[in-house]
Amino acid sequence: MDDVTTIGVGGERPYDVLVGRDLLDELPRLLDGAARAAILYAPPLRAHADAIAARVADAGIAPLAIDVPDAEAGKSIDVAAHCWDQLGAAGFTRTDAVVGVGGGAVTDLAGFVAACWLRGVRWVPVSTSLLGMVDAAVGGKTGVNTAAGKNLVGAFHPPAGVLCDLAMLDTLPPVDLVAGLAEVVKCGFIADPAILDLIEAKGADEGSIRELVERAVRVKADVVGADLREGGLREVLNYGHTLAHAIEKVEGYSWRHGHAVSVGLVYAAALGRLAGRLDDATAARHRAVLEALGLPTAYPGRAWPDLLATMRVDKKARGSRLRFVVLDGLAKPSILDGPDDELLRAAYEEVAA
Ligand SMILES: NC(=O)c1ccc[n+]([C@@H]2O[C@H](COP(=O)([O-])OP(=O)(O)OC[C@H]3O[C@@H](n4cnc5c(N)ncnc54)[C@H](O)[C@@H]3O)[C@@H](O)[C@H]2O)c1
Numbered sequence: 001m002d003d004v005t006t007i008g009v010g011g012e013r014p015y016d017v018l019v020g021r022d023l024l025d026e027l028p029r030l031l032d033g034a035a036r037a038a039i040l041y042a043p044p045l046r047a048h049a050d051a052i053a054a055r056v057a058d059a060g061i062a063p064l065a066i067d068v069p070d071a072e073a074g075k076s077i078d079v080a081a082h083c084w085d086q087l088g089a090a091g092f093t094r095t096d097a098v099v100g101v102g103g104g105a106v107t108d109l110a111g112f113v114a115a116c117w118l119r120g121v122r123w124v125p126v127s128t129s130l131l132g133m134v135d136a137a138v139g140g141k142t143g144v145n146t147a148a149g150k151n152l153v154g155a156f157h158p159p160a161g162v163l164c165d166l167a168m169l170d171t172l173p174p175v176d177l178v179a180g181l182a183e184v185v186k187c188g189f190i191a192d193p194a195i196l197d198l199i200e201a202k203g204a205d206e207g208s209i210r211e212l213v214e215r216a217v218r219v220k221a222d223v224v225g226a227d228l229r230e231g232g233l234r235e236v237l238n239y240g241h242t243l244a245h246a247i248e249k250v251e252g253y254s255w256r257h258g259h260a261v262s263v264g265l266v267y268a269a270a271l272g273r274l275a276g277r278l279d280d281a282t283a284a285r286h287r288a289v290l291e292a293l294g295l296p297t298a299y300p301g302r303a304w305p306d307l308l309a310t311m312r313v314d315k316k317a318r319g320s321r322l323r324f325v326v327l328d329g330l331a332k333p334s335i336l337d338g339p340d341d342e343l344l345r346a347a348y349e350e351v352a353a
């Protein structure tokens with residue numbers, strides 16, 4: 001095992017995020033005496049899931065492998081119900097555990113399955129994508145999509161620990177690595193501008209990726225440790241997501257989350273600037289950093305009425321009032337409450353390709 005960085009997440013149920021290479025030996029400890037572990041994985045991660053099943057079996061924990069559809073296809077209540085049927089058939093009790101092996105989609109599903117089974121059992125995400133490591137696996141937001149939109153059913157259910165095994169990134173397709181960088185850039189704008197400086201100086205390659213992961217995880221850990229249930233502060237992590245989730249939904253989840261977030265960040269920056277909150281240079285920096293990484297900054301669709309209607313079910317909305325995270329300056333996130341439709345549309349013109 002390589003050197004491991006441990007980042008603590010505080011709050012009512014504290015846990016650690018471990019970042020390093022070849023971390024699987026840590027998993028049995030995190031499962032803390034569980035007799036059995038259901039291992040949820042999608043087909044592209046079968047080899048990693050097999051290795052994990054063998055590792056927990058060596059530690060005396062009986063594995064139950066459950067394969068689920070890949071990516072957003074797995075984030076459905078039907079797939080969750082299939083997993084609960086498997087747990088039921090195997091007689092899983094509160095001393096058993098769930099392990100999610102995959103990107104953010106599978107770990108969101110696995111956490112949700114664990115949150116609901118017997119009203120909450122221990123779970124551990126073994127995050128295999130960059131986006132999962134820096135964001136989805138940390139913070140205890142779990143859930144699935146519904147016909148009305150993204151992540152509309154779910155639960156706050158913190159994991160027992162998180163494994164960010166950087167060796168897993170060796171098999172991640174480059175397009176998914178780049179998509180994950182959108183959430184890293186988000187962390188740079190809302191809280192840690194050193195992330196932006198690092199990307200601008202060195203890009204995001206083998207020389208910088210570990211520092212980027214650790215910095216982004218620290219941003220997230222600080223926020224969710226202080227506000228697990230999104231009473232206020234946690235909304236900053238939704239920067240760029242109001243439009244992003246609408247794009248994902250109207251595109252039938254054919255867009256990667258990270259790509260939609262990239263466009264959503266440029267949109268949120270435009271909104272902040274047009275609302276008189278954000279300076280021109282910081283707004284322009286969004287597009288420059290994201291484009292330098294190869295991320296999309298424009299949306300070629302033209303379905304503004306559909307997007308607007310979908311944004312109305314965003315979780316930050318209050319009644320008919322939309323609320324957006326914007327920046328008052330670099331690392332100064334705040335809320336834009338109830339912007340009028342003309343302002344929303346004017347900002348959209350800046351990302352409509
Ligand atoms: N819970 C949260 O706080 C939170 C935060 C951010 C994003 N999310 C959710 O995370 C999801 C996006 O996560 P994602 O970008 O990881 O997408 P994803 O889970 O769909 O994974 C992208 C693709 O990469 C593949 N993959 C993952 N790791 C691999 C590896 N090591 N080798 C080979 N292939 C690999 C997957 O099988 C999939 O095909 C979205 O559903 C989003 O809503 C949740």
Ligand SMILES: O=C(O)C(=O)C[C@@H](O)[C@H](O)[C@H](O)COP(=O)(O)O
Nearest residue numbers: 135139141150151234237238241315
């Ligand atoms: O952890 C959070 O809080 C976030 O907002 C992080 C986002 O990157 C993530 O995509 C999250 O799933 C969005 O949450 P939602 O509550 O808007 O569904």
Ligand SMILES: [Zn+2]
Nearest residue numbers: 135183241261
């Ligand atoms: Zn996100």
